[in-house]
Amino acid sequence: MTKQVVKRRVGGFAVSIWSWIKLISKDPAGLLGLIIVTAFILWSIIQGTLELLASYLKDPGLGWLLLPYNPFAQNLAGAFQLPSWVHLMGTDYMGRDLLSEVLYSIPYSAAYPAFLVVLSAILIGAVLGISAGYLGGWWDEVLMRVTDAFLSIPAIILAIAISVLLKASFTGMIYSFIIVWWPIYARLFRAETLRVKAMDYIAAAQLYGVSPLRLFFKYLFINTIDPIIAYAMLDFGNVILAASILNFIGVGLQPGLPILGEMASEGVSWGFPRYWWWALFPSITILIIALGFVLLGDRLQDIIGGRAAY
Amino acid sequence: MAGRDFVVFVIRRFINAVITLLILLLLMFILVHAIYTTPLALARLYAGPHATMAQLETIVKEYHLDAPLYVQFINYLVDVFTGNLGYDPIYKEPEVYIIMQYLPITLTFMIPAVILTVLVGTLLGAVAAANRNKWIDYLIRAFYVFTWSSPPYLIALLVLWVFAYLLGPYTHLPASGYVNPLLPKPKTITGWPLIDAIIEHNWAYVDSYLVHMILPVLSVFLYSFGVYTRMARNVTLDVLESDYVRLAYIKGLSRRVVVYRVGLRNALIPLVTLIVLTFALSWTGAYVTEVVFSYHGMGYITTVAITSVDPLMVYDITLFVGISVIIANFIADILYGILDPRVRIT
């Protein structure tokens, strides 16, 4: 009985953001995750905007306004420097400051892939999954079979294959991720829809003659989305990790721009552990970002799943 | 009678696996044809990056790339089922041949890693669930959260650094390769070097192979361990809260019996699905580990294929991986039937 009471109170989006924050923070791990994710999002927005402005206004300096150094400035004499107070993360083979490179690359190495992929996957998954769950029949069967097939290849492996077919560029990588990522969301939405479909208010809405579009948005989507939000939070971390893995292998790069996964692989190929900072710091950056999402998502799943009592 | 039920069950799952395979092939086929829309573009896949127009046209004729789509698909299916995955333009050998050189290398270290993950992960997940919120639970959770959020190359790098370099003098573990290159290779009996060496009693080779395998196995294990243990813990927690566990407790069975004999035994059922997931996940870990350790398996030739722009190879490797997961799924389905009477007895 207690579990239902807590779930009713917490499970709806009607509860304000502030009380969610309080709930999350009750767990120190959840709080840490929240802090990391917030810092990451803020930095991505600020730095990302600066970079966009820099290319619009043709003033590259804006891009590294907040960074300790110009990440593109080469200084061959100062190459391969160990981390020091001058260069907190050391320098790479061209003498570029690693810390600046890392900070510069965060928005497009991590933030853009994460949000583009997950949001698109949720949208596609919602449309396909909810329709499958709601309409049932052969459409449902077809969707289940297709998602089964997709899910039988590990996401990253398939993403590599598709990216390579699409010429291994950054946009190719994003498209391939979206193709690979939507099946899980379709499955989740379908399962939730089946659960919600059995509830009376859907039948009531149908009897009322609510239009299908309105039914979709106001009834089905809103009510199936809760557990999916918690999963999506974890998934942002998954996409960031997956993107960095593809970058590590050499896929999805943007010529001329530093990318976290690529920096790690360059560090390895130039000599590990000799130039350990070059491979390690970008990897640790990915770790910290992913950790934030994992902690936050884990905590959210616990709260929504009613497991957060203590 | 139970025996016959079970055979029917196995056959049904097998048909299911075959259907999934067919759909997978269809999807891959559609994908390729959606990207390479003309017969000439397709020919480029087989011809390599430096083909002339004339070569391309010959390939179009030879492989019937201008035939209607459904004909091509049928040809494709026939090819796959007879083991013909095309002729690699760069290596100038049949793809299947190339892949079978590298596949056993990867599987030989991946499978022990998965087994290790499952055994350790299930146990630790159960312990964490049974001791919820005590210090051991927090310790296990901290450990899996870290390994889960780490990019696999970071794990591989750290394993390499700590065990091969820092602790090198003590462990004498090699930093790269899958076997000492100076040792003579065993004759090809099964195609799996380790097994061939064992059959031949070539113990020097076996020893070197196993030693080279330790760090990569550790690396893949640490990578897959996080996701698996977290799920194992959650599944066990859910099972431990169920009514029948409570009833078993009320009956007077000891806590240990209730948690492990009743709880864990029931948790095994959803865990079997997780095992398949872990197998699928560990392919990714294996790929990256091979790059870091210069371990010449499937991951290694994938990266080579990417740099030398050989999409056909990447495509075929991916197909192999997909098939391996479908097989793993099939085995898991059978296990499901063995573990859960509700599935096999109606």
Added chain:
Amino acid sequence: MLLSIRNLFVGYKTVMGTLHVLDDVNLNVDKGEIVGIVGESGSGKSTLGQAIARVLPGNAVVSGRIMVDGVNLLELSEGEMEKYRGTTVFMILQNPFTSLNPVKTVGYQLMEAARIRMVRSGERYSEDRAYEMAIQALKDLRFPDPEVIMLRYPHQLSGGQIQRVVLAMSLILKPKILIADEPTSALDVTIQAQVINLFKELSREMESAILFITHDISLAYVISTRIVVLYAGRIMEDGDVESIIREPMHPYTQGLIAGVPDLSKFVSGRVKLQSIPGNPPSFLDLPSGCKFHPRCPYVKDICKVQEPPLTRHNNRVIRCWLYGGG
């Protein structure tokens, strides 16, 4: 006195703070008594049963004393308590479909219970004897083909059959205190009647003290020798079944009886057939003073401010300002 509960308090720690569920529960149950614990859903009655068997979830906070044959169960260690479960205290759960282990046969689970019984009685375990005990219990529960049932898995049985299997388990275990938590709520009415009849027969055989938890006061009337009325986690009235039904003292009890067509005829013309207005309170938001005051037709000022204590009137225990409070 077999079971003696003193000042029992049970709360649950949640994300919203600590929920106070049971409070000031004082109850005595003797051998052979069948006590019907009656309350609406959300009154805390399941919690009471779970507290006695000490199978509350991990976030529960408990204080007070639960004395069984003079031993305070709440002070026992896990290991010691383990010996009390099954043969001293046993519980039948509400939902039959989730009560049994899905991966083991009925026979296995019954024999498991038999083994526990044998070990606790000091007998040496013998598989044949355990099998016999299981078959006999199934026969007592009117299963026409016990040998077949032993080989079945729980998912192959109907709800009524599963509850009878669990009852068979209690026959085997012979607990001193048997707690039945809404055992028939999930069953069809006809099966309910069958199970209830079996229950009555068995309780005569078993000499256990039985706590029959239900929301249905007419069901409690059929089965019990005594009725305890629970509301918002507090005992409101406690007395033997005939007197409580004929002369309910607490306004809540009166309301419960008046809501049942069959029973209201017993009440000497005081209340007509009707339901109690309002809803039971949520444990997150309990009213001040007497927890029933918002719905009570006889509410006085003091009821809103101070909670009445449990007082004794002849053979009745009652918590209500209408009858003085001492």
